[in-house]
Amino acid sequence: MAISATNVQSHDWGDRRPDLFIDYMVKSAAVLNRFSLVDGVKNKVNVPIFDVTSSAFATGDDCSFTDNTTADIDEKEMTVETFSYGFKNCKAVLEKSYRGLALKKGQHNPETMDAEFRNWVFDYFAKLAAQKALTYAGTELISEMQGDASVIDFDVAVALTSGNILDKMEGAYAEMSDVMLSAIYGDADREFKPAYFLGTKAYQAYQIAIAELHTTTPEGIISGQIPTYYGMEVVHFPSLADNKFFISAPNNLVMLTDDYNDVRAIDMEYEARENSDYIWGRFKLGFSYYKGQEIVLAEIAA
Numbered sequence: 293m294a295i296s297a298t299n300v301q302s303h304d305w306g307d308r309r310p311d312l313f314i315d316y317m318v319k320s321a322a323v324l325n326r327f328s329l330v331d332g333v334k335n336k337v338n339v340p341i342f343d344v345t346s347s348a349f350a351t352g353d354d355c356s357f358t359d360n361t362t363a364d365i366d367e368k369e370m371t372v373e374t375f376s377y378g379f380k381n382c383k384a385v386l387e388k389s390y391r392g393l394a395l396k397k398g399q400h401n402p403e404t405m406d407a408e409f410r411n412w413v414f415d416y417f418a419k420l421a422a423q424k425a426l427t428y429a430g431t432e433l434i435s436e437m438q439g440d441a442s443v444i445d446f447d448v449a450v451a452l453t454s455g456n457i458l459d460k461m462e463g464a465y466a467e468m469s470d471v472m473l474s475a476i477y478g479d480a481d482r483e484f485k486p487a488y489f490l491g492t493k494a495y496q497a498y499q500i501a502i503a504e505l506h507t508t509t510p511e512g513i514i515s516g517q518i519p520t521y522y523g524m525e526v527v528h529f530p531s532l533a534d535n536k537f538f539i540s541a542p543n544n545l546v547m548l549t550d551d552y553n554d555v556r557a558i559d560m561e562y563e564a565r566e567n568s569d570y571i572w573g574r575f576k577l578g579f580s581y582y583k584g585q586e587i588v589l590a591e592i593a594a
Contacts, residue, residue, distance in 0.1 A: 379571040434591075
């Protein structure tokens with residue numbers, strides 16, 4: 293039995309451009325929008341990390357220069373993992389629902405799926421991919437930080453609660469490097485401020501702790517807005533495990549993918565024998581960071 297393969301984005305009834313899946317996935321997980329993006333990674337890539345070993349200026353007359361500054365380029369190997377998903381839609385199921393009205397060309401036609409339903413499936417898989425990306429990001433980043441001697445460690449000692457979260461965030465703040473502090477204080481050549489990245493439980497504890505500081509609760513807290521702390525944004529990173537948070541400039545965190553506008557990120561095929569549509573996708577993701585010395589990882593010490 294012949295199988296008719298069609299691209300879900302190439303037909304009007306598909307109603308999707310081929311470059312939306314990964315973009316939609318990232319936007320569904322708002323925190324990922326803050327990461328730096330490295331594109332075109334098939335398996336692994338050496339990402340350049342630029343630095344200057346000294347930024348001092350020497351005194352001297354017009355004809356004298358002292359060579360005391362060196363620009364460095366290091367490389368860090370970063371990798372991606374392949375993820376896939378699949379969905380089978382049987383035409384008999386559509387026939388028995390109100391969507392049977394959409395089967396205008398008949399059950400045996402490969403182009404028989406309601407466009408609205410097809411769009412819903414696309415969004416559903418994109419959101420599932422976002423959930424997977426968030427979980428993977430939290431696991432990969434924390435695992436790498438724990439094994440990186442350059443990352444600044446801070447022992448929170450006890451479980452995070454609304455009663456101690458502010459003290460623990462202050463303790464992590466006190467451990468920040470001079471470069472990180474310079475970014476907060478607005479010194480020269482500091483483009484991006486570090487931010488607190490808190491998991492859901494710690495984020496909730498922070499909200500409660502801030503609200504309890506005020507005898508009259510500010511309107512912003514009532515409406516769910518999160519105040520900055522020590523001049524830094526507090527970002528919800530839902531996949532972080534309980535009793536862990538970290539401080540880093542968002543652009544120091546890296547998301548890697550094979551092809552941000554991958555036309556095969558979602559596709560479909562009609563199986564004539566079963567009168568079913570198969571929808572599937574495959575994409576590559578990886579997470580890392582540029583400079584461990586500009587990260588403070590707060591957790592209960594092992």
